[in-house]
Amino acid sequence: MRLHRLSMTAFGPFADETAIDFDDLSGDGLFLLHGPTGAGKTSVLDAVAFALFGRVPGARHDARRLHSDHAAPESVPEVMLEATIAGRRLRITRSPDHHRPKKRGAGTTKVNARATLVYLDGSGPDLTRLVDIGEAVTRLLGMSADQFFQVVLLPQGEFARFLRANSDEREELLERLFDTERFGDLEDWLRDRARESASALGERTSVLDRIAGQIVALGGVAAPADPDMDWAQGCLESARAEAVRLHDDVTSAQAALDRAQAAHEEGGRLVELRRRGDEARSRLDRLAAGAENVARAADSLAAARRAAPVIVVADELDRATAACSAAARGASAARTALGELPEGAALCDADPDELSTAIERWTAESGRWEPLARRAEQRPELVAAVERMEAEIGVAEKAIDELRVGLDAAPGRREDAVRALDAAVEARAQVLRLQAERDRVAAIGVALADRVTVTTALAETDTRLLSARESHASAREHHLDVRERRLAGMAAELAGQLEDGMPCGVCGSRAHPEPAAGGAEAVGKDDEEAAARAEHRAAADRTREENARATLVERRAHLDVTIGTMTDDQFDAERTQLAAKLEAAQRSAERVPELSDTITAIDAETEKLRGRLTENRSLLAARRERVEGLREDVATLDAEIAEATGGRIGVAERRAELGDLCRRATTLRTAREEEAQSRSRRADIRGQLEERSVAADFVDSAGRADVDAVRMAAASRAQIADWEALIQRAAAARAGADETLADPAVAAACAAEAVDLPALAAGLTDARATRDDVAGRHAVVAARVGGLEDYVAQFWAAADGLAPARARHEELQGLAELVAGRGQNSRRMALRSYVLAARLEEVLVAASARLHQMSAGRYEFVHSDAAGIRGRRGGLGIEVRDEYTGAVRATTTLSGGETFFASLALALGLADVVSAEAGGRILDTIFIDEGFGTLDPDALDLVMRVLDDLRAGGRVVGVVSHVDELRARIPAQLEVLRGEAGSRVHLHGPVGVS
Template identity: 65%
Template sequence: MRLHHIRIRAFGPFADEVTVDFDELGADGLFLLHGQTGAGKTTVLDAVAFALFGRVPGARDTNRRLHSDHAAPETVPEVELEATIGSRRLRITRSPEHERPKKRGDGKRKINACASLVWVDGSGPDLTRIPEIGEAVVRLLGMSAEQFFQVVLLPQGDFARFLRAHSDEREELLERLFDTERFGDLEDWLRDRARESASKLAEQTGTLDRIAGQIVAISGTQAPAEPDFDWAQGCLDSARQAAESALAESTAAQAAVEQAEAAYEHGRRVDDQRRRGLQARERLARLVEGEATLTAAEQFRRLALRAAPIVPLADDHERVDADVTAASDAADRARVALTELAEGATLCESDCDDAALVAAVDRWTEESGRWEPLAKRVAERPRLVADLDRLEKTIAAAEQQATDMRTWLEAAPARRDEAVAALRAADELRVQAPKLRAERDHARRVLQAFTDRDQVLAQLADAEQDLLDAREKHSAAREHQLDLRERRLTGMAVELAGALVDGEPCVVCGSVGHPAPATGDAGTSVGEAEEKEAAAAEERASAIKAIAQSAVAALQERRANLDAVIAGADRAATQADHDRLVADLAAAERAAARTPSLQDAVDRIDAEIADRRRTLADHDTAQAGRSERLTALRENLSALDAEVHEATGGRIGIAERRRELAELCRRTRDLREARRELDRTRRRQAEIAERLATACADAGFTGAEEVRSAAASQGQIRQWEKLLEEAAAIRAGAEETLADPEVCAALEAPEVDVAGLTADLVAARARRDDAARVNAVAAQRRTDLEEYVSGFWAALDALAPLKTRHEELQGLAELVSGRGQNSRRMSLRSYVLAARLDEVLVAASGRLREMSSGRYEFVHSDAAGVRGRRGGLGIEVRDEYTGVLRATTTLSGGETFFASLALALGLADVVSAESGGRVLDTIFIDEGFGTLDPEALDLVMGVLDDLRTGGRVVGVVSHVDELRARIPAQLHVLRGEHGSTLRVQSPLGVS
């Protein structure tokens, strides 16, 4: 894979669009990616990863908030990468999921992620579906996203942790890089089979225990410690013997019950017949004692039956007598009521027969009909007067409203002019708001820049002083180191000169002559330890000086940015302008907020003017109609009053006279009806009296009084009939019973002891029930034991092969899982990963030897960990200086960087080979160079030079100053208040 070009917009700290030409930047095969902390160095690598896989490495992918905070909310974040993968050139464009403001209203709407893949070499159809693009990239690279993040974007911190981690932690990374899923599936399959076997064994054991428990519960014996055939068979034999004994006892008890039941039935039957005969004799005796009562009941019943048809006629005669009296009283009351009226009294004084009453009613009805039309008009007079009053009030109120409306219309134009003026003023202020807001924001940024510059200047002064102190300390440490080195060299010459012997060869040059041996005080010589301590002190001072230089450079860059923002402005004038702009903007925003309400006020005034003018015109039309209606009502009232006075002569009103005539007619009709009702009731009275006399004579009664004394209710008659019927039935039943031969024989025989026979039967049945219960329990126990013992034998036969199979599966599952007989505590998957790790260590050892000048190489350890930890993935380092195997945790900071870089490069080679031997033409190495001394850095640079042979491009991500001098091709990430930018420095120039 080789990267050619990348374009980034609104992504991470990059607000504006930035581009990188990797062909130009990596022309020399090696380039440096550097910048301040937080500027966005890692974001460039994230953009490459996002373009390829739609995600970013590690924990940074958790939040998924990739839209730049420095960019405008409506700017679409986008990454475009052009690369060659697997000999096919392609261009991938991706936009992450983000939010942007809604076009209407407040709030935001979510925009889904989108992507496109264009084959630049025309080798296939373009793709726009995200899953298809991901599949194409993985297929061409031959590795997953996790593998790519580890072997192309080499994170040194991750490999340093990997170097020092336990086997379990290394296993997690290696599983992501190497496909060991099938071995894990095999482990899971064996564990599942072992669990299934354990489940079946436990189920079978539980079945056997459950059956044994049932046998114990039934037989009442103690179960043996181990399952036993003989114990189960013995329980069954005992149950069978008990069942045979219980059956014999139950048969004998049943025979005794049958004998007792026969004796009891015979005695009970004789006793029942004797009791029946005695009861029949007693009933006949009671009938003889009540013979007089029965005769009287029979006589009363016959009289009551003869009087029953005549009683209703007697009742009707009494009711009609009462009706005649009531009708006579009603006729008298009607005549008195009619005489209460003058014209009615006159009528009653004359011969007021029925024809005279009819003629009077007709005469009064005719007179009332003549007054009916005028009465209707008189009844409407109150409503006519009320309408007249209401209309006069309505006309007065409407006239007052018209007056108020005309006054309001006269004042309306002035009110409208005021509202229009206020609207124009507010609209002018509203138009100025955007300009005022921009000027206020600029003034605010300038004021903040003044404040920040004061802080930066104070910090810069302290940093420059720290830099001067660091330079002095570094110079002193450097001079002290050079002095010690010189003194050591001098001291070594004196020591060697003191060991020279005339005539013997020199150990340095081999000469036997010593013309000018060095002289001096051997006690002032310097040892190797002192020289190393001075070198370490010089290195620490150099690091402190580099840190101080970086801090001063950063503060100077920050001051330059702030000076550019201030641009020579005066602080006091800027503050005054800011305060004025804040006040003006507040007024403009208030005016903008009031503009809609002011426009509504003008519209309301215009609408109200038009509405009131229409209302006033409608009012004038309505008032004309009301005036005409008022004149007509007054004329109708005057005409009605004149006509009533003329018709009645002023004595009473029309309505009163008509009510008087209606009352005369009603009372006259009441008198006619009362007289007719009296005649009808008298005729009915004579008819019923004649029928009653005839009925009494036919039944043999002298009159109604005798009938009523003989009469009885139907209930009483039924009681007499029932009494007579029961007496007859008792006599017949008793005589029939005494005629039965068995009853006669029972009366002559001695009395039977039924209680004794009953007691004997109860005792026999109790013995039978106990014997039957014991027999049923014994038979059921025998049946249950036969079933459970059979099941016990079958379960015991099936248990042995299940136990053998489970032991085999359990042992094999524990072995492949790193437990049980596995002495190294290494699982099958760990074993496979250990083989992969061994390949990685072999590939990494060559580079580690080169970077450590042949001192170190990796060694794979498959020993088990401490405290039972799994083994197989251990890493140790062989020190060729001592020949000792060392733990990776004993390496120094620089040595750890060597080891982790070599491990990362070795892993990249192995994973590349695993993915089909695809060459990774572009790789990135992220940080870790700050721990190296100049000599170690030379060795690492030599390895990097080897990496770029054959056309490979290596990108180094670091902020170490010395790398800037060593690597001419650089991609500098610049941090700013409004987002980061990129500056490319290549051997061809700066862009």
């Protein structure tokens, strides 16, 4: 990630729009952000964080006061950041939740947060939804907001606290930076498995009780208090004894049934023997009636067997004769085909040797043509290559023309862009003038509104002042009247004060002969004082209203000076006109970076077009040279072919002609050989036919084979099979009948008395019913025994499985406690903490390299996985090894400066590891906030060397500090200045201040 530009408006201490160009600031790779305490140095980092994630680090986010107190209530707080993240340049604009005054009435209205993300390089769509923008930033950075706050904005004091924290506090930070959720899921999974194991153990106990109940129900026995294997086996043995007794009863009934069955079977056997004898005599009678048909079948079968070997040869002779005819036709066709060719006509009647000689001659001639034929086959490719090269030449010429057109147009485009850039730069200056004018007009607008309010208040004050003057005059007249009346009745008042025997306050006499008497309207001192107080109150009211009127008159005079001669209509028109001008100027000014990039792009494109023009010209020359060479190759090949063939026929045509001659001559030679072989075979088969006909006595009167007689005597396999079957059936039937009648048992049965088979069957039925009844009762008991055997076996299995289940539960329970950091875990380290410890080791390895350099080779980090005190979890301890003493020390023993560069090394190491875990993305920009004031000059040199290494690696490092010595060491500086109207920034560099 690399920052380019940051703009803040009404954000934190920055009331007006404040812009920071990081490209100018970070040219050296190292810059200083400094200013007095409270000026807003950290607020610059907050603005970067807010632009990216919509929140700021730490407790400042919880306060939710991002709107600047220095800005007008109606102003909109906004932050704009341009940055390159993961190679994609984008601009993010955000405005937080804030309140603005209501347009009507008193109070405020909440304005919801809004944001936009624009890909300046066109690599993605513009986004406006807060969720989409947050996901896009997190995906591009490869880290969350918490990770970014720790590894990019190295915060004030947090890594010193992290360095000295205990394992629990350190674990809280590491969990925010590294994803250990899956290991927590594993802890939960083991805990759930342990719970399931406990439930399964309870289920096994329940199953054992349920099986015992089933044994009680099936065996008809009482349930014991604590069923065990002896009890279950006793129930089974009792049922087995009853089954043995019933089995003996079944055996007796089965013996009676066997005897009845034997008697019934013997009666049935005698009846069957008598039936067989009667059937044998009937069969002999039927055989005598069909004897003539059997004799004819025997004669036909004998003749067919003699003709069988002869008919095979006769059929083979027919096939050989057909083959001779086919071979003759093939030879004739091959002769005709060869005669169709001029060079083959003379060989139509040649013998096979002559044909072989001609074939060899033609084959040799075809081989001599092969090299030239291969070259001739390349001619189409050469011609096609010439055509392709000519087409490519045309394309190259067209491309050169287009490049010339582009180069001719480039100067004009650049001049237009330069003019537009000059106008945009002028617009940037105009923006400042228009903003000042806008502020002046806005002040007039406020004054116009205030004048209306003041005028209304002045009218109301005049009314009150008139009333106050009238009230004061009335009170004064009343006071004077009361005083006059009191003076008039003063004698009566003094007489009222006289007491008998007391001296008069006027004359001193103790005698009061005629004291004056007061009238009905006489008033006293209290009345006069009350009237005086009323006059004073009325005078105070009059003075207050007069002062209020004077204040309003003075305020209206100031407002008149501010407003001048402008009316409300003129104000509205001028404000609208200024807003339009300012908006147009701002739009034009915003195009400065774009137009600068456009000019750079035009220059780059022009150079690219020139390079491509040179390249295309070289390519065109090479292609022209190549096409001339190809044309010469085609002409040379054509000349060779013409010289070889004399122009009469092509190479391919002559080779095809020779191949056709070879094929047809070979076909004729093969056909004549096959014809001779078929004639010889036919003669051999004819001799075999004569021999077999004589041997089978199938010859005519001349002693030659009588094929017609053979075919008449021959029979099909089915007919022969029928004759054989008929003869065999007759012989078998006669033999069977004779054998049956010769059997002594059959003869005895035929001579014996008839058997009462139904009576024997009734006795058998009674014996079977008795046996079935006893067997049924035995089956019931046997089924009970079988059920008990199953339940007892289940009881055994359940009892045997209970102990392993209990052992497995104890194992799972112990493992769950182990990964949770309890039980036998001596380190008190949970699995999640163990993984974090591995991450911490990686961090310490990366941090040790920088700590070793910053401490001049004295210190390096050491990871401690020891358990905490009082049973606390361990595994996340950090210590340092002092190479001067060889001792491993606690981090709390480090001095202030040592603590700072140890914290800085730890922060940088953590940034490296988190960056690597985020997919290896390079964090081009990091900020280091405070802590340099604790370093002596030598230590500061070592730390600056590390920062230089970071800068040399391509990073931009921003140091946030108010240490004076850093101003001399770091030329590029961004100074934050504090003022009553808000903070502002100044960029100091080697060339001055901006």
